[in-house]
Amino acid sequence: MPTPRVLMSKIRQALQLLAGDAGLSLRQVAAALGVSKTTISEIALYARDAGVDWPLASTLSDDELQARLYPPPRPRSTTRAEPDYAALHQELKRPGVTLQLLWEEYRAGVGQQAYRYSAYCEKYRAWAKRLKRSMRQVHPGGERLFVDYAGQTVPVVDAATGEIRRAQVFVAVLGASNYTYACATWQQKAADWVGAIIDTLAFIGGVPRLLVPDQPRALIANPDAYEPATARLMQELAEHYAVAVLPARPGRPQDKAKVEVGVQVVERWILARLRNRRFFSLAELNRAIAQLLADLNQRPFKKLPGCRAQAFAALDAPALKPLPATAMVLAQFKPARVNIDYHVAFEGHYYSVPHQHVGAAVELRITASTLEVLLRRQRVAAHARSAKAGGFTTVAEHMPVSHRAQAQWTPTKLISWGERIGAATAGVVRWQMAHRAHPEQGYRSCLGLMRLAREYGNERLEAACARAQSIRAPHYRSVKSILACGLDRQGSSLLGGDVGTTAPMPAHDNVRGPGYYGHH
Structure with a gap:
C-alpha cells in the first residue's frame, strides 16, 4: 500500500543516510529519523526493487519518487461470473434446495470465475432486498396456501326487485409460485370461508401442507397469537383434507404478506376491470372473475422468470398432496x-x-x-x-x-293410565298411539300428559282433554295450552255438552280403530 505523502521527506532522508559514507545501519537510521526499524527496512527493500538510489531519488519530485517506489496494483486478469439471481431465487423454493447446493453447482459451472461462497450469499441477499416484501419470502413448493378476503366488494343487482347486494371477494395465494385463486361469496361466514377454500383446493388440484388464514371469528373460535383454537367447521376441513391450519398472528402482516399482495393484485387486475360492469347473479360475477383470473396467472413476472402459472407447474403442483376421493360436504x-x-x-x-x-x-x-x-x-x-x-x-x-319384537304392552299400559284419569284422557292417549308409524313414538306426548296431570291434577287434565277433542286438536300442545289459559274451567256450555262427553275422533286413514289396542 503506498506510503502517505507526509512521510515522503523521511523516505528521502532514509535513502540519503543509507547511501552516505557513514554507512549507518538500519537501526541507526531508524533512531535518527524517529521511525521503526521495520519501516526503514521496507523503504530500503522498495528502493532496491525499483532500482532507485539516492542520486536518482534526489532528482525526482515527490510524485515521481512515490510512483517509482509504490506503483499501483495491477488489475486482475480474470473477471467473476455473475449468478442468475432471479433463477436462483426460484430454485430456492424447491424442497431441499439450499444456497450451499446452488453455489456448488454455480462453481462447478464457471470454475475459477466463481465467487467465494460468502460473497455469493451476500450478493444474492442484496439482490433479494430489492424485491417486494412478499416476493422475497422463500416458501418451499407445496408448503403454504394463504387465504383472505379483499376489502373491496362488488355490487350484484337482483333483476326482479332491483335491490343491490354487495358480494365479498375471496383470495388465495400459494407461497412458492404466487399462483392465485379468487371467487365471490355473499358473506364471510364460516360456510363461505370453508366453501371458498374447498373450491381453491379443487382449482389447484391438490392439498398444501399448511393453510394460513387470518384469525376471523368465523374460522378461529379463540383467537390468540400463540395457541389459536379453530372453529368446528374449520376443524372438519382440516381433518377431511389432512392439512394443518396455521393462522397468522394478530398484528403481524409479515405472516400473510403473500395474500396481502395477492389481494392488491386481484383488486387492480380483476376488480378494477369489472368496475363498470353490472352483474345480476353471483354465478355471473364468478364467471367474469374466472376469465380474468386465467389472464392474471399468465402475466409475466417483472423481476422473476416466467409467470404464476409456469411457477405453479414447476414448484407447487409437484409438491401438493393429492385431493381426497370426495370433496368435503359443507355442514x-x-x-x-x-x-x-x-x-x-x-x-x-x-x-x-x-x-x-x-x-x-x-x-x-x-x-x-x-x-x-x-x-x-x-x-x-x-x-x-x-x-x-x-x-x-x-x-x-x-x-x-x-320394542322391535312385540312391545304393544307399553301403549296398552299408557292407555290404561289414561282410562284411570277418564274417558277423554284415554281418547287423547289412543289418538297419540294411532297417529304414529310406531306406537312407541307417542311416548313423548303421553309422558307430557303425565307431567300435566302431576302439575294440574287429574280432574283438570280430563276437562282439558275433553275440550281438546271437542275442537279436534287432541295434541299434547293443545292440552297444555288449554290448562295454561284456564280454558278447562269455563264450563260445559262452551263445549256443547257435559265435560266428560267426548266428541267423535277425527277420521284419518292411519287411525287403527277402537278395537285395535283391545286385541294387543
Whole structure:
C-alpha cells in the first residue's frame, strides 16, 4: 500500500543516510529519523526493487519518487461470473434446495470465475432486498396456501326487485409460485370461508401442507397469537383434507404478506376491470372473475422468470398432496340431547339414535341432505333429512329388542293410565298411539300428559282433554295450552255438552280403530 505523502521527506532522508559514507545501519537510521526499524527496512527493500538510489531519488519530485517506489496494483486478469439471481431465487423454493447446493453447482459451472461462497450469499441477499416484501419470502413448493378476503366488494343487482347486494371477494395465494385463486361469496361466514377454500383446493388440484388464514371469528373460535383454537367447521376441513391450519398472528402482516399482495393484485387486475360492469347473479360475477383470473396467472413476472402459472407447474403442483376421493360436504353443527324415546329433534322432525344413548349429549352434523348424530366425535346414527314437521325417522335397529319384537304392552299400559284419569284422557292417549308409524313414538306426548296431570291434577287434565277433542286438536300442545289459559274451567256450555262427553275422533286413514289396542 503506498506510503502517505507526509512521510515522503523521511523516505528521502532514509535513502540519503543509507547511501552516505557513514554507512549507518538500519537501526541507526531508524533512531535518527524517529521511525521503526521495520519501516526503514521496507523503504530500503522498495528502493532496491525499483532500482532507485539516492542520486536518482534526489532528482525526482515527490510524485515521481512515490510512483517509482509504490506503483499501483495491477488489475486482475480474470473477471467473476455473475449468478442468475432471479433463477436462483426460484430454485430456492424447491424442497431441499439450499444456497450451499446452488453455489456448488454455480462453481462447478464457471470454475475459477466463481465467487467465494460468502460473497455469493451476500450478493444474492442484496439482490433479494430489492424485491417486494412478499416476493422475497422463500416458501418451499407445496408448503403454504394463504387465504383472505379483499376489502373491496362488488355490487350484484337482483333483476326482479332491483335491490343491490354487495358480494365479498375471496383470495388465495400459494407461497412458492404466487399462483392465485379468487371467487365471490355473499358473506364471510364460516360456510363461505370453508366453501371458498374447498373450491381453491379443487382449482389447484391438490392439498398444501399448511393453510394460513387470518384469525376471523368465523374460522378461529379463540383467537390468540400463540395457541389459536379453530372453529368446528374449520376443524372438519382440516381433518377431511389432512392439512394443518396455521393462522397468522394478530398484528403481524409479515405472516400473510403473500395474500396481502395477492389481494392488491386481484383488486387492480380483476376488480378494477369489472368496475363498470353490472352483474345480476353471483354465478355471473364468478364467471367474469374466472376469465380474468386465467389472464392474471399468465402475466409475466417483472423481476422473476416466467409467470404464476409456469411457477405453479414447476414448484407447487409437484409438491401438493393429492385431493381426497370426495370433496368435503359443507355442514352445520348443533348440540342436542337424546330423548327418552331415543330420538333427537331438528327443525320439528325426530330422528332415531341407538336406544343405549338415551339421555346422552350429542352433536348433530347437518348437511343439505343428511343428518348425522355424533357422540364424542364418533357417528352413532345417520339419516336422510326430512322436512316433515312432527314426523319421525326411525331405524328399527335403534329400538330396544323388546320394542322391535312385540312391545304393544307399553301403549296398552299408557292407555290404561289414561282410562284411570277418564274417558277423554284415554281418547287423547289412543289418538297419540294411532297417529304414529310406531306406537312407541307417542311416548313423548303421553309422558307430557303425565307431567300435566302431576302439575294440574287429574280432574283438570280430563276437562282439558275433553275440550281438546271437542275442537279436534287432541295434541299434547293443545292440552297444555288449554290448562295454561284456564280454558278447562269455563264450563260445559262452551263445549256443547257435559265435560266428560267426548266428541267423535277425527277420521284419518292411519287411525287403527277402537278395537285395535283391545286385541294387543
